[in-house]
Amino acid sequence: MMTVHEVSKLAGVSIRTLQYYDKIGLLHPTGYTDAGYRLYDDADLERLQHILLFRELEFPLKDIRAIINSPDFDRSKALEQQIEMLQLKKEHIENLMSFALGIKMLGVKHMDFKAFDRSKLDEYSRRAKELYGNTPEYKEMQEKTKNRTEKEDRLLADRFMLIFKEAGEMRNSDPASPEAQDIVKRIQAFITENLYTCTNKILRGLGKMYSGGGDFTKNIDGYGGEGTAEFVDKAIEIYCDKAE
Numbered sequence: 001m002m003t004v005h006e007v008s009k010l011a012g013v014s015i016r017t018l019q020y021y022d023k024i025g026l027l028h029p030t031g032y033t034d035a036g037y038r039l040y041d042d043a044d045l046e047r048l049q050h051i052l053l054f055r056e057l058e059f060p061l062k063d064i065r066a067i068i069n070s071p072d073f074d075r076s077k078a079l080e081q082q083i084e085m086l087q088l089k090k091e092h093i094e095n096l097m098s099f100a101l102g103i104k105m106l107g108v109k110h111m112d113f114k115a116f117d118r119s120k121l122d123e124y125s126r127r128a129k130e131l132y133g134n135t136p137e138y139k140e141m142q143e144k145t146k147n148r149t150e151k152e153d154r155l156l157a158d159r160f161m162l163i164f165k166e167a168g169e170m171r172n173s174d175p176a177s178p179e180a181q182d183i184v185k186r187i188q189a190f191i192t193e194n195l196y197t198c199t200n201k202i203l204r205g206l207g208k209m210y211s212g213g214g215d216f217t218k219n220i221d222g223y224g225g226e227g228t229a230e231f232v233d234k235a236i237e238i239y240c241d242k243a244e
Contacts, residue, residue, distance in 0.1 A: 001030065002045070004038040011048060024150055025157050026065045027051060030218055043214050050075065053082045057089065066141070071205055140196040156194055161223045163187055167232050168224020175235035183232070184239040200240045207236035 008015045021027040022038065027048055029038035040048075047068065054064045067073060145153070167183045174180065184203075191198035191206075198206070210216050211233035220229040 001039045001041055003033070004029070004040070007040050007045070007048070011045075011052065013048075013052070021048075021051065023154065024061065024065065025153065026061060026068070028215060028219055028222075031222070043218075046075070047215060050078060050082075053079075053086070057082065057085050066145075071202070071209060136196075144195060160187075160190055160194075161219070163190065164220045164228055164232065165223045167235075168221075168228040171224060171228045171231040175231055176238045180231075180235040181239055184235050187232070187236075200243050203236055204240045207233040207240075210236075 002010070004015055004018050007013070008018060018027070018038070022029060027044065030041045030044055031039045033039060050068060051064055054067070055061075059067075067078075148156075163183060163186050167180070170177070170179055170183075188198045188200075188203050191203075196202075210220055210229045217229040220232065221227065224231075
């Protein structure tokens with residue numbers, strides 16, 4: 001585990017930036033010290049690497065958050081894309097260097113502006129975003145969230161996590177109980193109302209994400225107590241099985 005100061009020094013990112021990433025739901029720490037300082041584990045650092053690579057590629061934070069939190073996000077595939085995009089950016093910078101040196105050598109009469117062409121890099125960036133945005137659910141989410149402020153996003157996130165806090169209070173009970181099944185209905189309804197239409201198929205997949213480790217599990221268990229994410233996943237499985 002590393003403190004926010006250690007992560008800041010390691011990654012070359014200011015403490016204020018890490019605090020902001022936590023605030024907007026982009027990178028939550030695994031836990032906190034007794035004094036209230038953020039603590040990060042290896043999974044957090046891996047997530048931060050992806051965030052910083054996307055930032056180097058000039059992706060807006062809102063897009064990065066949507067991509068990384070997407071149910072379709074594949075870390076290995078994302079890294080391959082980032083490498084290819086960085087290679088294109090390197091080529092673009094090298095062309096700019098050649099252009100600048102040409103001006104220095106030949107003066108202002110050197111009028112070749114091809115070095116400023118970002119079309120390949122922009123096109124690849126667009127295709128990379130579309131990989132995670134080619135589903136109706138993603139497009140619906142973009143439409144529903146496009147006019148929200150960061151404050152509104154945080155308030156909605158807090159409301160959503162309160163449902164998991166309630167789930168945590170019953171995590172040692174039967175996931176098939178009416179109370180647990182009501183929790184599942186509320187999770188599905190919240191997602192449908194505020195993000196995208198949450199079908200039972202999507203809901204089942206989300207349940208696996210919730211209990212599969214990483215940020216989702218840590219955040220849910222952080223609100224409801226250890227085992228909450230697994231309890232919710234079991235309740236979702238029962239709910240979806242009954243609906244079939």
